[in-house]
Amino acid sequence: MASNRDKLPNRFDVDMTPLHDFMRQMDNFFNHSFKHMNSHFNLRPFWINVRETEKKVIVEAELPGYKRDQIELEIIGNQLRIGVEDNAIIEEKNNENAYLNKQQSFQKRERFVTLPFEIPKRETKATFREGMLKITIPKKQSERKYIDIN
Structure with missing residues (x-):
């Protein structure tokens, strides 16, 4: 009889690409927003x-x-x-x-x-x-x- 552990995916079987893409988009959003804010208020x-x-x-x-x-x-x-x-x-x-x-x-x-x-x-x-x-x-x-x- 198989244990519950055998039903869980191996850590290498999970595709993390969508999470990495989401994190990259969030970084780009905040970096772009703060660059825009810095140039607007001349905070450089x-x-x-x-x-x-x-x-x-x-x-x-x-x-x-x-x-x-x-x-x-x-x-x-x-x-x-x-x-x-x-x-x-x-x-x-x-x-x-x-x-x-x-x-x-x-x-x-x-x-x-x-x-x-x-x-x-x-x-x-x-x-x-x-x-x-x-x-x-x-x-x-x-x-x-x-x-x-x-």
Whole structure:
């Protein structure tokens, strides 16, 4: 007499393709929706690149459309915070109909860069030209040690 266990399908006998297709469609739906929402509300973070040489760490941030006074740099121990703020006031007046429309928006974005050493404030230099922020952080002689992996 066959047991109930013999009546169950083997795990390799079940076709999971419809479930995988459904999951892929859901991922595409949410990815597309959030991309659309990010572009509508301009929620994209700004581009940042960090590279290291023997003597310094160079952080570059692409900030097109921003001015120097909209950028804030802050050193917090071994972290560098790059913040940008944008305020816009749009005012429309129509004197014929005594119509006034005023819109105001405020946007703040920030990125953090964490380094394996404390950032020296006095030696760190920053320049901003044509929408590109470049921060040069010197590396002090630290007691970094590398561990061999067996």
